Amino acid sequence: MFLKDRYDVVIVGAGVAGLNCALNLPRDKDVLMICKRSPKNSDSYLAQGGICRLRDNGDYDSYFEDTMRAGHYENNPAAVECMIRGSQQVIDDLISLGVRLKRKADGSFEYTREGGHSAPRICYFEDCTGKEITTNLMKAVKKLSNVTIAPYVEMLDIIEYENRCYGVVAYDIREKALKIIAAESTVLATGGIGGAFSHTTNFGILTGDSLAICLRHGIAVDHINYIQTHPTTLYSKRRGRRFLITESIRGEGARLLDKNFNRFTDELQPRDVVKSAVLSQMQKDGTDFVWLDMRTIPEKEISSHFPAIVKRCAEEGYDVFKECIPIVPAIHYFMGGVRSDLNGRTTLNGLYAVGETCCNGVHGKNRLASNSLLESLLFAKRAAKDIGASSAHITGSELEKAVSSLNKSAYRDPNKLLRQYIKDVNLAVRLADEGVDVNEKFKELYR
Numbered sequence: 001m002f003l004k005d006r007y008d009v010v011i012v013g014a015g016v017a018g019l020n021c022a023l024n025l026p027r028d029k030d031v032l033m034i035c036k037r038s039p040k041n042s043d044s045y046l047a048q049g050g051i052c053r054l055r056d057n058g059d060y061d062s063y064f065e066d067t068m069r070a071g072h073y074e075n076n077p078a079a080v081e082c083m084i085r086g087s088q089q090v091i092d093d094l095i096s097l098g099v100r101l102k103r104k105a106d107g108s109f110e111y112t113r114e115g116g117h118s119a120p121r122i123c124y125f126e127d128c129t130g131k132e133i134t135t136n137l138m139k140a141v142k143k144l145s146n147v148t149i150a151p152y153v154e155m156l157d158i159i160e161y162e163n164r165c166y167g168v169v170a171y172d173i174r175e176k177a178l179k180i181i182a183a184e185s186t187v188l189a190t191g192g193i194g195g196a197f198s199h200t201t202n203f204g205i206l207t208g209d210s211l212a213i214c215l216r217h218g219i220a221v222d223h224i225n226y227i228q229t230h231p232t233t234l235y236s237k238r239r240g241r242r243f244l245i246t247e248s249i250r251g252e253g254a255r256l257l258d259k260n261f262n263r264f265t266d267e268l269q270p271r272d273v274v275k276s277a278v279l280s281q282m283q284k285d286g287t288d289f290v291w292l293d294m295r296t297i298p299e300k301e302i303s304s305h306f307p308a309i310v311k312r313c314a315e316e317g318y319d320v321f322k323e324c325i326p327i328v329p330a331i332h333y334f335m336g337g338v339r340s341d342l343n344g345r346t347t348l349n350g351l352y353a354v355g356e357t358c359c360n361g362v363h364g365k366n367r368l369a370s371n372s373l374l375e376s377l378l379f380a381k382r383a384a385k386d387i388g389a390s391s392a393h394i395t396g397s398e399l400e401k402a403v404s405s406l407n408k409s410a411y412r413d414p415n416k417l418l419r420q421y422i423k424d425v426n427l428a429v430r431l432a433d434e435g436v437d438v439n440e441k442f443k444e445l446y447r
């Protein structure tokens with residue numbers, strides 16, 4: 001694909017965060033969106049359970065408290081308030097794009113419930129809410145003449161010069177060519193870091209490149225070891241991505257059982273609590289999994305609400321209507337990330353971070369179920385508005401200086417560099433676990 005060497009905005013990542021940012025930028029901005037592989041290889045397509053919505057003003061206090069409690073009160077209250085207050089608009093925006101969400105006969109939303117929520121407030125479409133949302137966002141972005149989507153183009157670095165970001169260095173996999181792409185604003189929307197670990201629900205390509213790059217450039221990252229393990233993924237001896245069994249199945253009444261088919265925990269506690277209960281039960285029982293029993297849910301509800309799960313379990317040889325399925329926890333979601341304010345601004349001028357890549361503190365230490373699609377969409381839109389309002393303009397000579405400051409030999413072997421980023425992410429997580437100041441440590445290592 002022909003790529004110019006200059007755009008107004010470059011967005012790295014084509015999940016819900018990247019797409020919603022593109023959709024909300026002014027139409028006179030020339031925008032490039034790159035992604036590592038096909039746009040369908042984003043976690044946004046995988047989201048099953050749903051997306052939270054403030055039901056009404058009476059729900060505000062309990063939604064706020066549920067989010068804070070799940071996050072161990074380490075959340076940024078301003079970010080939580082911003083997300084909850086903006087949630088109805090996010091859902092309205094989605095509906096205006098054609099997104100279908102389950103309704104009752106009277107036309108009002110049918111809400112489901114997941115762990116950590118004191119009330120049902122999750123909008124959903126079957127068990128593939130993410131696919132429904134992302135497909136419609138993509139359809140809308142593809143109609144925009146000011147946005148170019150370039151798949152199979154991976155960011156290897158940002159262009160940083162004199163405390164400003166000037167775009168990205170990327171590798172076009174199909175052309176086997178290095179691309180220097182200058183931009184007035186650069187948006188990191190590269191998702192989570194599950195791909196840097198062996199057992200994960202995430203796409204393997206999501207390895208935290210933005211984090212490694214930011215650490216090397218001295219751009220602040222926060223809570224790099226705040227990684228959520230999902231308590232229930234389908235146990236399989238096969239290698240590869242773990243298939244998620246959404247929490248809303250437990251919200252609808254599924255039970256967790258030990259090796260003797262006895263219930264051992266309250267299934268609707270926050271994720272980290274249920275995960276610990278599952279792991280300690282496995283240890284007690286000496287097993288590689290515990291059982292999930294869906295037969296407590298009416299068959300009609302299972303078929304209509306969870307068709308993809310029924311199908312996938314059948315492919316693995318389980319009939320969910322007749323038997324329990326084996327489940328095991330797996331790495332799922334990244335609460336930490338590139339430090340950003342409520343408009344997505346990072347600590348480097350001209351550089352934004354949105355979606356799972358960023359950390360604006362909204363999730364604290366542990367994300368409340370179904371808050372992440374919402375957060376990604378909402379803060380990506382805010383970043384787009386901030387970029388639209390900014391009067392930043394890069395002159396040709398500034399750009400030349402920035403580009404000529406690059407050491408291009410560092411990008412000779414893109415795969416080796418990306419493998420090194422995975423090592424950096426693992427190192428950073430380990431150091432953070434040991435209480436080391438990761439930002440300072442990487443400055444020592446790379447600056």
Ligand SMILES: Cc1cc2nc3c(=O)[nH]c(=O)nc-3n(C[C@H](O)[C@H](O)[C@H](O)COP(=O)(O)OP(=O)(O)OC[C@H]3O[C@@H](n4cnc5c(N)ncnc54)[C@H](O)[C@@H]3O)c2cc1C
Nearest residue numbers: 013014015017036043044047049050155191355356372373
């Ligand atoms: C199985 C599963 C189920 C989930 N269910 C729910 C749910 O029900 N509700 C909910 O709220 N959340 C859910 N989540 C979480 C939610 O889906 C994600 O947090 C959210 O979609 C993240 O969106 P994003 O746009 O930030 O990242 P993603 O959708 O992951 O997109 C990341 C993009 O970045 C690109 N990228 C990465 N690195 C590079 C690079 N170096 N160069 C170029 N491009 C790059 C990728 O190609 C991809 O396009 C679920 C997650 C998973 C894995």
